[in-house]
Amino acid sequence: MALPAGMSSCAMCVDYMIGTAWVTVLDNLSVIEPPTQTRMTGEGYVFGEDIALTTVGKREPVEVTARGIWAEGTADPFYIFMTTFETACGGKLALRWSPAGCVTTHDSFFTSTTVSELISLTYPGGDAASADVLMYELVVRTPSITRAAWA
Amino acid sequence: MSEETKEAQPTEEPQEEKPKKVGLQDGRQTPVYRVLQMVNLTSDHQTYRPGQIVDLSHLPQESIRYFLDRHIFETADGEPANVPGNPAEPCKNC
Numbered sequence: 001m002a003l004p005a006g007m008s009s010c011a012m013c014v015d016y017m018i019g020t021a022w023v024t025v026l027d028n029l030s031v032i033e034p035p036t037q038t039r040m041t042g043e044g045y046v047f048g049e050d051i052a053l054t055t056v057g058k059r060e061p062v063e064v065t066a067r068g069i070w071a072e073g074t075a076d077p078f079y080i081f082m083t084t085f086e087t088a089c090g091g092k093l094a095l096r097w098s099p100a101g102c103v104t105t106h107d108s109f110f111t112s113t114t115v116s117e118l119i120s121l122t123y124p125g126g127d128a129a130s131a132d133v134l135m136y137e138l139v140v141r142t143p144s145i146t147r148a149a150w151a
Numbered sequence: 152m153s154e155e156t157k158e159a160q161p162t163e164e165p166q167e168e169k170p171k172k173v174g175l176q177d178g179r180q181t182p183v184y185r186v187l188q189m190v191n192l193t194s195d196h197q198t199y200r201p202g203q204i205v206d207l208s209h210l211p212q213e214s215i216r217y218f219l220d221r222h223i224f225e226t227a228d229g230e231p232a233n234v235p236g237n238p239a240e241p242c243k244n245c
Contacts, residue, residue: 015196022196096191096198104214108191110198148189148198151210151218 013102014066016077017094017113018084025068028077030135032097033065037145061143063119064095064111070124070134078124081138085121093118095140098150106150111142181208181235184215185227193238206231209238 014029015022040057070078084091096110120139186203194209204227207215218224 022191022198024196098191102191102193102196104193104210105217113198146189148191149218149223150193151190151207151214151223 007100009099011101013096013098013108015096016081017096017110018080018092020113022096023077025077028071029066029068031065031067032095033067035062035064035145037062059144061141062111062145064140064142064145065137066095066140067135067137070136078136081118081121081136085118085138090117090119092116093138093140094142102150104150108148108150109145110148111140112144112146116140116142181206183207183227183229183231184219184224185229186223187225188223190223192233194236195233197233199232203232204229205233206235208235 012032013024013026014032015024015026017023038060040060042055042057043052044055045052068078068081070076081093084093092115094111094113094116096108098106098108100106102108117140118138119141120137122137124134124136126134183204183206186199186201186205189198189200190205191198192205192207192209199205205224207218207224210218215224219226
């Protein structure tokens, strides 16, 4: 049996959407933590059986975590995320990532473009004993993740 | 009479531009396609939903055939929702 074609995410594309258009941030974001989406589950027991009666419900919302490398200056997308986060009662923000790159025939996965919300923002910090780059983190909560092919 | 023609000229020019045709430089119209599955176009990096009409003139014919075979697009008529153009630059290493 032939091995499947291995892919790496070294060429991954990442975009965000605030409004209606996708904006590329592949030069700014560094990590997309793969979200795990689950369904609600239920279980019950009866006296006559030793195993559970299991049930499955609807898909639960998912949180997508992205980390970016921070740079000084308002041109950095961090400040766009910060402005969105500071929107009263929550700001809409969708994320899209293409694990194998955004070229034709490859796939992208994206959070809902209408109801995804930025629910957490970790500000850049510092450690005098570290030479690491300064990073920030954002979390987007969405009820669904959709796949689309690049064409 | 000459004054009338002078006044009429500026209004006629935008009228000619109104019908938005997606065409090649020689005037032929390019075929357009209906989206059957959610796609992102590399030409503008935007997402198009099933039912929308798109222009795929940024793709080579073999790529269009690939997508037609996989029922991602079908041939259609209508005004495309996207602006035809060259693939956008974002993907640097792939």
